[in-house]
Structures are given as structure tokens and as C-alpha cells.
Amino acid sequence: xxxxxxxxxxxxxxxxxxxxxxxxxxxxxxxxxxxxxxxxxxxxxxxxxxxxxxxxxxxxxxxxxxxxxxxxxxxxxxxxxxxxxxxxxxxxxxxxxxxxxxxxxxxxxxxxxxxxxxxxxxxxxxxxxxxxxxxxxxxxxxxxxxxxxxxxxxxxxxxxxxxxxxxxxxxxxxxxxxxxxxxxxxxxxxxxxxxxxxxxxxxxxxxxxxxxxxxxxxxxxxxxxxxxxxxxxxxxxxxxxxxxxxxxxxxxxxxxxxxxxxxxxxxxxxxxxxxxxxxxxxxxxxxxxxxxxx
Amino acid sequence: xxxxxxxxxxxxxxxxxxxxxxxxxxxxxxxxxxxxxxxxxxxxxxxxxxxxxxxxxxxxxxxxxxxxxxxxxxxxxxxxxxxxxxxxxxxxxxxxxxxxxxxxxxxxxxxxxxxxxxxxxxxxxxxxxxxxxxxxxxxxxxxxxxxxxxxxxxxxxxxxxxxxxxxxxxxxxxxxxxxxxxxxx
Numbered sequence: 093x094x095x096x097x098x099x100x101x102x103x104x105x106x107x108x109x110x111x112x113x114x115x116x117x118x119x120x121x122x123x124x125x126x127x128x129x130x131x132x133x134x135x136x137x138x139x140x141x142x143x144x145x146x147x148x149x150x151x152x153x154x155x156x157x158x159x160x161x162x163x164x165x166x167x168x169x170x171x172x173x174x175x176x177x178x179x180x181x182x183x184x185x186x187x188x189x190x191x192x193x194x195x196x197x198x199x200x201x202x203x204x205x206x207x208x209x210x211x212x213x214x215x216x217x218x219x220x221x222x223x224x225x226x227x228x229x230x231x232x233x234x235x236x237x238x239x240x241x242x243x244x245x246x247x248x249x250x251x252x253x254x255x256x257x258x259x260x261x262x263x264x265x266x267x268x269x270x271x272x273x274x275x276x277x278x279x280x281x282x283x284x285x286x287x288x289x290x291x292x293x294x295x296x297x298x299x300x301x302x303x304x305x306x307x308x309x310x311x312x313x314x315x316x317x318x319x320x321x322x323x324x325x326x327x328x329x330x331x332x333x334x335x336x337x338x339x340x341x342x343x344x345x346x347x348x349x350x351x352x353x354x355x356x357x358x359x360x361x362x363x364x365x366x367x368x369x370x371x372x373x374x375x376x377x378x379x380x381x382x383x384x385x386x
Numbered sequence: 387x388x389x390x391x392x393x394x395x396x397x398x399x400x401x402x403x404x405x406x407x408x409x410x411x412x413x414x415x416x417x418x419x420x421x422x423x424x425x426x427x428x429x430x431x432x433x434x435x436x437x438x439x440x441x442x443x444x445x446x447x448x449x450x451x452x453x454x455x456x457x458x459x460x461x462x463x464x465x466x467x468x469x470x471x472x473x474x475x476x477x478x479x480x481x482x483x484x485x486x487x488x489x490x491x492x493x494x495x496x497x498x499x500x501x502x503x504x505x506x507x508x509x510x511x512x513x514x515x516x517x518x519x520x521x522x523x524x525x526x527x528x529x530x531x532x533x534x535x536x537x538x539x540x541x542x543x544x545x546x547x548x549x550x551x552x553x554x555x556x557x558x559x560x561x562x563x564x565x566x567x568x569x570x571x
Contacts, residue, residue: 106518109527113531132538133516133546133550134516136517138469140504142488143492143504144500145557146492148557152550155553248469248471251474252474252475262475285472286435287468289436292469293465293501294466297465297503301440301466302468370527373524
């Protein structure tokens with residue numbers, strides 16, 4: 093069994109607890125234990141904190157990494173924003189001695205020191221590269237046959253590509269393979285790789301413009317015949333789920349397109365019931381989806 | 387002497403616009419690597435999802451930064467970048483234009499030109515350790531899926547929050563927040 097410190101971030105535990113719960117439960121099927129990560133905080137939000145002070149952003153991210161270093165555990169996480177903060181902090185501080193020195197000088201004020209002794213992994217990376225689509229497929233009890241999935245990779249999982257391990261950010265396939273391993277169909281849609289619009293602090297700064305981007309994505313997904321959006325980022329998830337309510341209020345456009353995190357979709361395929369996956373906490377009802385597959 | 391002034395870019399001025407040759411160096415030092423390599427092809431602006439619906443023009447931001455036009459720091463559109471990094475991944479000069487924008491935002495923050503929406507997120511982290519803290523409705527939803535009311539983060543262990551505030555203090559962010567909050571009241 094492989095154990096990771098489970099870095100929760102903010103939006104999964106504090107807005108969509110079903111994402112947190114489903115990640116823990118689905119991972120156990122693959123002998124992966126996501127354990128409590130005591131004292132972790134916000135990653136911190138890369139759009140807001142990186143924009144205010146990159147050194148403070150790196151130091152606050154490094155504080156989280158240091159906590160895990162003390163326990164000798166690699167970190168697993170389920171949010172692209174957290175991934176940007178922690179993967180990049182870990183990667184850059186390991187690679188750049190001058191930057192590490194600068195950040196460690198900040199951390200010295202709280203008696204922490206970044207060692208560079210652990211790894212930071214997105215759970216989707218672990219599922220694809222360590223578990224593999226074949227084993228994911230073997231865990232399926234309820235194949236999601238006939239389900240049209242509009243995949244939203246989210247930006248910070250893949251970009252900037254020079255600071256990531258997934259290769260091309262224009263036409264990636266690994267997430268599609270993991271969705272298809274569950275029996276569902278990953279549909280192509282216009283501007284599939286486009287941003288959800290929420291990042292960089294824009295959702296809190298100019299919500300109308302953030303939602304205008306989401307609106308375009310939702311339109312394109314609907315036009316392509318999507319039954320459900322599947323993401324691997326709780327912030328994209330919030331933007332695309334709650335965003336539909338806000339888009340209806342502000343622009344009058346209605347989609348009612350259910351939004352699931354991959355771990356929730358995986359949980360459904362593994363036979364878990366909608367309540368334990370926290371699907372009733374979503375703004376957009378998942379009933380049409382359940383009717384289609386159950 | 388006027389001719390010497392022209393040779394020393396620090397004194398260069400056109401109309402009312404000041405040109406600060408140190409601006410681009412500062413941008414590069416704050417993470418906007420190779421920003422001086424920009425040859426203005428416009429791939430960034432063409433790739434920008436926000437540029438299609440707003441006044442944000444990444445190419446213009448890059449040009450202004452390179453020319454040292456500090457008024458770019460006052461442009462409200464500087465804060466419209468969602469940091470999607472599409473421009474950076476497509477840049478033929480391998481410039482991290484997104485990181486250049488982030489660097490410009492860092493400089494603007496020091497000059498207290500940061501939007502209050504950002505300051506509010508800092509306030510939430512300073513108080514709870516979370517940018518998006520827990521609430522009562524969510525606590526019920528957590529229990530429904532078999533989780534404790536609060537996650538095992540700073541919400542359960544608030545004793546860790548003082549370290550976060552110490553980092554905010556030594557990096558100068560706490561002072562910026564306090565001053566901007568006082569000025570906005």
C-alpha cells in the first residue's frame with residue numbers, strides 16, 4: 093500500500109466535500125491511502141497570492157511541503173490550483189539553489205527549512221501513471237456505457253508545459269483514456285482546452301468576464317451533446333457548476349449540465365451511491381445523469 | 387544636457403510618459419523570464435481567451451514592460467489575466483508572458499495598486515488559513531459523506547495559522563493589506 097499526505101486545498105473540503113470523500117474511497121480500491129495531512133492550509137491560491145508576491149506564494153506553498161517532509165510522506169492532491177502552487181514550488185525550489193535560499197530565508201522566521209525530500213503528485217497523474225487505465229477499468233462495477241463526457245482538463249494541470257511532466261498542453265489524451273476506461277465516451281468539443289475563466293483572481297475581480305468564458309465553454313459542450321462535464325479541479329468545478337446558476341441570473345442562458353470531478357465519476361463507476369459521493373451538494377442537479385446510467 | 391539625456395535611457399521622456407529601463411529587469415527578476423526577448427509577434431494576444439472579450443492585450447503589456455512604461459501598472463486590465471498560460475505555452479520565444487504579467491502585478495501590489503478582491507483573499511487566509519473557508523451548510527454536507535465537520539487543516543489545527551501570518555509579515559504583504567484596508571474605510 094502506498095500512503096500519501098492528502099493535500100485538500102480549500103474548495104474541495106469547504107464547498108464540495110464529495111470530491112474529498114470520493115478521492116479517498118476510490119483510491120483505496122487501488123491500494124492507495126490518502127491520509128490526513130495535519131496543519132495544511134490554502135496552497136495558497138496561485139492567482140491571488142502569486143499575483144501579490146511570488147516569494148510569499150512560494151514560501152507559503154513551501155510551508156505546506158515542509159510539513160509533509162517532516163512526516164516523510166509524498167503529497168497527493170486533487171486540485172489544479174493546488175497543483176500549480178505546490179508542484180511548482182517543489183520543482184523550482186529543488187532545481188534553483190538561489191531561489192531555495194531566498195525562500196528558506198523567509199521560512200527561517202518560522203523555523204522551517206525546505207529540504208526537497210518529497211514529491212507532489214496530482215491524483216490524476218497517480219491514477220494514469222502508477223495505477224494505469226487498465227487497472228482503473230478492472231475496478232469498474234457499473235460501466236458508464238453511452239455517457240457522453242465533456243472533459244475539462246483545466247489549465248494548471250498542463251501549463252506551463254515547461255514546468256510540468258505531461259507533455260503537450262494542446263492535445264493531451266491521458267484524462268480521456270481514464271474516462272474511457274470507465275466505459276464512457278469522451279466527446280470532442282470546440283475549444284476543449286480553453287480556460288474555465290475563474291483563475292488569476294478574475295472570478296473575484298470581474299465575475300461577469302470570468303463567467304463569459306465559462307458560458308462559451310458550456311455552450312460548446314452542450315452543442316457537442318455532452319451529458320456531463322468532468323474535471324479534476326474543484327475551482328473549475330465551482331466555476332462550471334455554480335457558474336451555471338450565475339450565468340442564468342446574469343445572462344439568461346440555461347444549460348443544466350451536471351458537473352463531476354473525476355473521482356466522483358470513478359466512484360459512480362465503482363458502484364458507490366450518489367449520496368456518499370456528495371452529488372446532492374452540487375448546484376446543478378445530477379438526476380438526468382443518474383437516470384441515464386443507473 | 388539634452389543630448390546626454392537622450393543617451394541615458396533613465397532620463398528618457400516622451401511627452402508626459404516616463405520610460406524606466408529598470409522595469410523590465412524587475413519583471414525578469416520576479417519570474418518573467420526572457421521577457422526582453424519579445425519580438426511582438428502577437429501569438430499571445432491571439433491565443434488569449436480573455437483578450438477576446440476585454441481590453442487585455444498581452445502583446446501591449448509586453449511592449450510597455452519592455453519600454454519601461456510604468457503606466458502599465460495602473461491599467462485595470464492587467465488584473466484580467468486568468469493565468470491560463472496558453473500564451474506562454476505558444477510563445478515562439480519561450481517567454482513566460484503570464485509570469486511577466488504576474489511580475490507586473492507584484493510590482494503594482496507594492497505600490498498598493500492591487501484590487502481589494504485580492505486583499506480580501508489574503509484576509510481570509512490570514513484569519514483561517516484558507517482562501518475559501520468552511521461554512522455551516524458545508525459542515526452538514528461533510529458529515530453526510532462521512533467526513534468530520536472540519537477538514538484536518540488549519541480549520542482543525544488553528545495553531546498553525548500564526549506561521550502563515552509570520553510569512554505575510556516578513557514579506558511585507560501584511561503591511562500592504564493593513565494600509566489598504568485602512569485607506570478603503
